[in-house]
Amino acid sequence: MKALQGIDGQLEWAERTVAKCGKEEVRIQVAAAGRKRADLLQRAGHYPPPSGVTDILGLECAGVISEVGAGASFQVGDRVCALLAGGGIAEDVVVDSRHVLPVQGLSLTEAAVIPEVYATAWLNLFHLGVLQPGEKVLLHAGASGVGSAAIQLCKAFGNPCWVSVGSANRLAYCESLGAQGGVLRDESLEALRDFGPFNLILDPVGAKYVALNTQLLATDGRWVMIGLMGGRKAEVDLGMLLAKRIQLIGSTLRSRGADDKADLLADMRQRIWPLFANQKLSPRLERSFPVRDVDVAFAALASNRICGKVALIVDDRLE
Template sequence: MFAIAIDDQQGLNWQEQEAPPRPGPGDVRIQVAWAGMNRADLMQRAGHYPPPPGVTDTLGLEISGTVVEAGPRVERLRPGDKVCALLAGGGYAEEVVVDAAQVLPLPAGLGLREAAALPEVFATAWLNLFMEGGLRHVDGRPERVLLHAGASGVGTAAIQLCKAFDYPCFVTVGSEAKVEACRRLGAEAGWNRHDGSFVDAVRDWGGADVILDPVGAGYLADNQRVLNQDGRLVLIGLMGGRTAELDMGRMLMKRQRFIGSTLRSKSPRAKGAILDSLHTHVWPRLSRGEIRPLIDRDWPIQQAEAAMTYLESNESTGKVLLAVSGEG
């Protein structure tokens, strides 16, 4: 089969490579139509986010496509089914083999292109807002959410989840145009990070009970300042560094909780539980059009290098996709 290989001299090359193994008893083989591109791919390419042990070095954490083979213990999927899948790696390829627990049918009314923008970002947003962050109503009041990198794939998914489930959210982004784009998706307020610290704006808005942060060290002090009593900071990335000073006095007195969270290294069973929850709570809203995948643009898989350069530029709002077969 063909897949993307990383060449230090020539970049991302679409070339012939060894095909994945035959599916195990609980696995399916999927012919890939579209692959989603994520910042985790940038980090892996830079050597900062290696795949879990035993997982292919090929980039790609989410795909859509058609089931072509299913193991004997797989009950709910059959060859010919159109699906999307959450992967630990290997999505930039013509075929993938993945545990069936990590595969979902397409939401009604969505095609393969749209579905490729769902698994990683919606699983990440759902996991960290509701399962790790414990987002809830307290004394009849919905908790308030601060989303950093609100115009990213995860950010735009999280905004829509907050709106759908009636939790107000504030976003930080990199331009006024992105602030307005996030408002149109459902964000209550926003801040252009180039205007300086977000602290006063978030405090005036009411502070945050849950913060979803892919930045890390660069935002730690300000996150602590705006985090309300009993607030939770969920760290999902390290774009701003991995080492910072923690004010443990503030943490103690405000009963703040800091949670580190990665999706990629979770077991197939754990990922399956997240996807089952998505299928129950989010897929119906996607089918009704209350939530939608937000796609910025796409490239043919042969132009993965150009697509990754664009993603790295921070110009995108929503998902960047790679067309493998390009089937709709």
């Protein structure tokens, strides 16, 4: 099969060995794969896959099941999407069947951009962040794929949320999804005080926002850090953390164990999957590109001008 590799900063659509389909696994013939910043980092050599995971790029995909291992609860021909630790940008991928969700009422290209971002948002807001109805949320990088999912989940489950974003267009986009408001990061971050204090902050930025976050959080607030776009080292006012009883939670989804991911996906299937059918949740697919235009797709993602998600179409015949 052919698959996308990131080697020394270059992308290559090259022949790779076909993996065997084992017990409780399924093989998916890939129609499309979602793009994430993690792919940019891995291509540049800054985000290697966990031990034992393929170095093929791609953390989410959708397609049609072409092979089913013993004990897997799917059938050949099922339309599905999958959460992956790697390998999604390929002609086919083998995955634990517990990390697969059925696709109904959406195109496969739309479904391809759902698993990773919604799993990330659901894990960090409601599992780790223990978000309760009515609690206030701040989402940094609110127009990103994870941010787009998080805004919609907050709206669906009764949590008012605000965002920090990079432009007025992005702020308008976030408000159209259900955000109460927000600020532009290059102009008025301090204005977030007018909307706080917040019970939970979802933060992909890191060091640059440490002081700001500790000031904006309410007593017993949760600060869930999911990225380091703004650096990894900063001074922390531990006295403020103690005084406010702030919980600082570091979180990554990719390196979690198979059982943890299976439990997360099972909860998503029960609690949020029906919300796509009644259109309370949306994939927020902004642009899609054929896999031959992968460099253009990665450039679009790196531009920070995309609201929502980017997909790569691997096989349009499957749609």
